[in-house]
Amino acid sequence: MASEAENYIQPSSETGYKVIRRNGKVTEFNSSKIAVALTKAFLAVEGQAAKDSRRIHETVAELTSQVSENLLRRLDDGGTVHIEDIQDQVELALMRAGEYKVARSYVVYREQQSQKRAEEERKHPQPANESTLHVTLADGTRQPLDIERLRNLIDEACEGLAQVDNAAILRDTQRNIFDGVSEKDVEKALIMSARTFIEKDPAYSTLAARLLMDSIRREALSFVYKTPRQASQGEMADQYKDYFKTYVRTAIENELIDSELGLYDLERLGNALKPENDFSFTYLGLQTLYDRYFIHYDGTRFELPQAFYMRVAMGLAINEIDREARAIEFYNLLSSFDFMSSTPTLFNAGTLRPQLSSCYLTTVPDDLSGIYSAMRDNALLSKYAGGLGNDWTRVRGLGAHIKGTNGKSQGVVPFLKVANDTAVAVNQGGKRKGAVCAYLETWHIDVEEFLDLRKNTGDDRRRTHDMNTANWIPDLFMKRVAEEGQWTLFSPEEVPDLHDLTGLGFEKAYAEYEEKAARGEIRNFKTMPATDLWRKMLGMLFETGHPWITFKDPCNLRSPQQHIGVVHSSNLCTEITLNTSDQEIAVCNLGSVNMVQHIDANGKLDKEKLNRTIKTAMRMLDNVIEYNYYSVPQARHSNLLHRPVGLGIMGFQDALYKLRIPYSTEEAVKFADESMEAVSYYAIDASSDLAAERGKYKSYEGSLWSKGILPIDSIKILKEARGEYLQQDESKTMDWDALRDKVKRQGMRNSNTMAIAPTATISNICGVSQSIEPTYQNLFVKSNLSGEFTVINPYMVEDLKQRGLWDDVMINDLKYYDGSLQAIDRVPAELKALYTTAFEMDARWLIEAASRRQKWLDQAQSLNLYMAEPSGKKMDNLYKLAWVRGLKTTYYLRSMGATGAEKTSTAPTTATTAKPSAPPVLKPVAKQEDDFISGEGIDAPKACSILEPDCEACQ
Structure with a gap:
């Protein structure tokens, strides 16, 4: 058997990581010593033959890599x-x-060594470690570790958290500090101790956040008071x-916020x-705020959370008459998590450069000067955290005639390459990556190359x-696909009005x-079966995750501003549908109501509170403009003209969990309908009240x-153009006649409201599920720009606790089954249904719920x-269903990696796989069902990974 484990952790300068030995001494981490120990373990079991075994050498190398990665990946x-x-x-x-066998032998050996150490300690007791440890302060001086302060800090952080073990956190912290440890590393050890317990209970995430707050307070207070200072929460x-x-x-x-804020009371x-x-806060939420949102000077964050929310509120109230009262009103909404402004607003409100808008939409003209002017606009808009959507449909296609040079165009693709590199170069000040989405209409001659861009x-x-990238698809194309008709591609300079x-x-x-092309009056065109192009669209969506599927006609025919x-x-995330032109760059200002905060103790939607929240939220959003x-x-011209x-x-x-409604049910679809109806009613009502107070938006008439x-009501307009291909629910429950009369009488402050x-x-900041998303997994590790975080479903844990099912075995089972309950026999069927995860659902439920929401929205929704x-067959049916159900846009298609799919292939129960009403009968892509996704040459689906830290949607 291998010698005592300390022998393989010997001084080395290979890494900056350190190992704490049992006696509290510290040495450098050296992963090669792990390989030595593993090799000795194999030798102890398999004898000298293991020395010459290639399998053993390869296994040891692989295991060493795994151990090192698991140990160090979550450490600074x-x-x-x-x-x-x-x-x-x-x-x-x-x-x-x-x-x-090797593992069993290793476990037995560890126990033997532990007994030896215990016997040695009994014979020769050592003085308590508490009395010998010292802390190194920032100025290099040393002082004894204040164990009592650590204990008090942990006790305070544990208040109200009955599920956590105070003593275990203190023991684990002491085990991970050493004599001479820096003050900052003591704080890190506290937080890391709590983090390691998160998978056992979500309450430890709250505990870790509270311990992190101590570190944040020390940093902020020491900076603003210019002397080392710390304070407890009390x-x-x-x-x-x-x-x-x-x-x-x-x-x-320090010129970090507007001096006007100093004039407030x-x-x-x-x-x-x-x-x-x-x-x-949860740990993920507070760490995200600290890393990316708090104001800092020379790397030191000195903005505490409540100051952060008040700073944002002050910025948004800066033009109000009683701005202190409004700032307090806005602050209460933000700090309670009832509503949260979008990331650019949180970044920049109250600063010297308050770029608060989330989304910008542009259209690129068909001339060199206009194209590069659009690139410049992209860079300037992206610099201050704006996400971009560019319409490239007007740019002439490959082979088109260029009158000025008497040459031929290289098409839209080379310019898209430049736009791509511009987005990479301008990375929003390091706060998040620059991001842009290019849109192209399906009739553009370059559309096939466009599909291949990723x-x-x-x-x-x-x-x-x-x-x-995203396809901007007219309804006519979808009709041709359904009817297996022909489709013609054109270069836009020859068909200029189609745009x-x-x-x-x-x-x-x-x-x-098409008739002109058939007569030879158009020279740059191509005719092909519509199903072939549709097939390639879905194939590229599967293989690369792009281009997304979005629909031009419902976005326009239901637009309030079509006049x-x-x-x-x-836009970048497919939820904004605003007009663009050479004179107007569309701008949208975003914020989101936290639905779970509006479910009352009786399990009902609290419409009175929702109304109050939305009135204040709409005022905040309007103030941004x-x-x-x-x-x-x-952008300024467009935003002041239309005020969307x-x-x-x-x-x-989360709201569904509180209501005890599984996502894959008619009850969930009904709640999506009724809750969005209330949001729509109150948002329109609030905008109309703002119009009465402040005036209508300038382009309101018409x-x-x-x-x-x-x-x-606008569904009827779409139905007139779409005919039998639109099947969308139009039922309602609230008094819409009264609201129509009010809007006619008072007008609207905003051209678009939702x-x-x-x-x-x-949503990470607020500690709730993203947007309208189903739960990804009930237990997983999430990666983002702030690091890696254990995420566990608190509602599931509470339900399993109540049934006596939450224990270490359940935790291990969840890990093995990738956060799924479906294959765990002892879990009741009703909990399996309630906690069905995203990949275990029939995706048609997402379409059905989205369709009910879409009927109330004047814009769109980011629907993954x-x-x-x-x-091929599933995707064909799913995206046709999205079109027929009246959706304006879809977002990412998310798929599982092959290895993950193998582990979770157990068939779910009937309760988890109930299907919605069958999609309308449309002719499928003839004899092509799964041909284009045969799997040949593809290791696994390439759709966007939900855990991809560089993906804008995951930020």
């Missing part, structure tokens, strides 16, 4: 790991590799007000702060590996151009609003679709 640079943790990981790695109840005033002065002095605002809300093969000069035409007008003009322009594309910094004049905002929702899955046509964004980061095992 220079982190420490305890010797026992290394041995635990070696043991786990052997078990997972199926080396059961002490902050008295200190927060004084800190807040000092923080504002400090931020103004800071005493009044400080008294309104709620220090107790600092203890309401492929990893082919000429890299005609690939855009970082840019998102601006929609509905029946588009169909008429398109047919005339004054055309929607030529959606004047206050906003616009980096290009076309996008109120959305998040925490939809809009659908001015005609008394609300979003629910859009459901992905809310990926702000999940498919564990994509196939």
Whole structure:
């Protein structure tokens, strides 16, 4: 058997990581010593023959890599790991590799060594470790470790968390610190101790956040008071007000916030702060705020959470008459998590450059000057955290004649490559990656090359590996697919009016151009079966995750602003549908209502609270428009003219949990309908009240609003153009006649009021499920720009506890089954149904719920679709269903990796796989069902991974 484990952890300068030995001494981490120990373990079991075994050498190398990765991946640079943790990981790695004999021998050996140490300690007791440990302060001086303060800090953080073990956290922390440890590393050890327990109970995530708060307080207070200072959460109840005033002065002095904020009544605002809300975060939420949102100077964060929310609220209230009262109103909404503004608003409100808008939509003209002007606009808009959607349909196609040079065009693709590289170069100040989505209409001659942009093969000069892409599909194309008709591709300079035409007008003009092409009057065109192009669209969506499927006609025919322009594309995340032109860059300002916060104790939607929340939220969103910094004049012109905002929702899955409704049911579809009806009603009502107070938006006359046509009424317009291909519910429960009369009488403050964004980061901050997403997994590790975080479903844990099922065995089963309950026999069927995860659902349930929401929305929704095992037939049916059910857009198709699918292939129960009403009968792509996804040459689906830290949707 291998010698005592300490022997393989010997001094080395290979890494910055350190190992704490059992006696508290520290040595450098050296992974090669793990390989030595593993080799000795195999030798002890298999004898000298193992020395020459190639299998053993390969196994040891692989296991060493696994152990090192598992140990170090969640540590900061220079982190420490305890010797026992290394041995635990070696043991786990052997078990997972199926080396059961070696693992058993290793476990027995560890127990023997433990008994020897215990006997030695009995014979020669050592002085308590507490009395010998010292802490190294920032100035290099040493002082004894204050164990009592650690104990008090842990006890305070554990208040109200009955499920956590105070003593275990203290023991684990002491085990992971050493004599001479830095003060910062003591704080890290506390947090890391709590983090390791999160998989056992979600309460440890709250505990880890509270312990992190101690570190954040020390950093912030020491900076603003210019002397080392720390305070407990209890002490902050008295200190927060004084800190807040000092923080504002400090931020103004360092030119980080607008000096106008210093003119507020800071005493009044400080008294309104709620220090107790600092203890309401999950660890993921608070760490995300700390890493990406808090104001900092030279790398030091000195903005505490309640100051952060008040700073945002002050920025949004800066033009109000009683701005202190409004700032407090806005602050209460944000700090309670009832509503959360979008990331750019949180980043920049109250700063010297308040770019608060989330989305910008542009259309690119067909001339060199216009194209590069659009690139410049992209860079300027992206610089301050704006996401971009570009319409490229007007740019002439490959082979088109260029009059100025008498040459031929290289098409749209080379320019898309430049746009891709511009997005990479301008990375939003390091806060998040620059992101853009290019849209192209399905009749463009370059559409087939456009579909290939994200492929990893082919000429890299005609690939855009970082840019998102989306198909902008007219209804006529979908009709041709359903009817197995022909489809013609054109270069836009020969069919210039198609870009601006929609509905029946588009169909008429398109047919005339086809006739011209048949007569030889158009020279640059191509005719092909519509099903072939559709097949390639779905094939590329499967293989690369792009281009997304979005529908031009419902976006336009249901647009309130169709009297004054055309929607030529959606945005980066497919929820914004606003007009664009050479004179107007569309802008949208976003924020989301936290739905779970509006489910009352009786399990009902609290409509009174929802109404109050939305009234304040709509005021906040409208205030963005004047206050906003616009980096290009076309954006300012458009936003002040139309004043669109996008109120959305998040925490939809959490709300279903509180209501005890599985996502894959008619009850969930009904709740999606009724809850969005209420949001729509109150958002329109609030905008109308703002119009009465502040005036209508400038382009109101002639809009659908001015005609008394609300979003629910606009379905009739789409139905007139679509005919039998539209099957969308139109039922309602609220008094819409009264609201129509009110809108006619008072008008609207905003041309558009609603859009459901992905809310990926702000939902993390609030500790709820993203947007309208189903649960990804009930237990998993999430990666984002702040690191890796254990995420566990607290509702599931509570239900399993109540049934006496939550234990270490259940945790291990969840890990093995990738966070799924379906294959765990002892879990009741009703819990399996309630906690069905995204890849275990029939994706048609997502379409059905989205269709019910879409009927109430004046814009669109970011709708991800999940498919564990994509196939041509399934995708064909799913995306046709999305079109027929009246959706305006879809977002990512998310699929599982092959290995994950193998582990979770157990058939779910009937309760989890009930299907919605069958989709309408449309002719399938003839004899092509699964041909294009045969799997040949493809290791696994390439659709966007939900855990991809570089994916904008995951930020």
